[in-house]
Amino acid sequence: MELAVFAILALVAVVSALLVVLRRNPVHSAFFLVVCFFAVAGLYIMLHAEFLAAVQVMVYAGGIMVLFLFVIMLVDLESREEEGREPPRIGRHLGRGPRLAAAVVAMIFLAVLAPFMLGAPSPDPAPGELERALQGGEGGGALGN
DSSP states (O other), X not given: OXXXXXXXXXXXXXXXXXXXXXXXXXXXXXXXXXXXXXXXXXXHHHTXXXXXXXXXXXXXXXXXXXXXXXXXXXXXXXXXXXXXOOOOOTTTTTOSHHHHHXXXXXXXXHHHHHHHXXXXXXXXXXXXXXXXXXXXXXXXXXXXX
């Protein structure tokens, strides 16, 4: 059950983050960003970090998004479209080179993280090893002094 909730929240967070970037309307992007913030807050709750979830909702979904929406409304992109002037598109002059480079970097990043995401064993300390290190046992080093 817990894995299913995590998978749903993670999927909602990733899809809404992609929609933030891919939507042409900035107001729609801002609303998808709010959805992403709430999904991340749900992930914090699953990690038993309720304070971080509350801060995520209050600070980001509340305060920062209101600021974003005020800026979007002040810029008033729709009136520019009505006047016949097209708003400047970011990256219009770049071509395919940077997009290809970003795709290659994303694939390398995914290849590096794939073993961890698929459940490769993590280098957890043996039971009791951390306590011995903190108490100055064998190999205590700087922690044992």
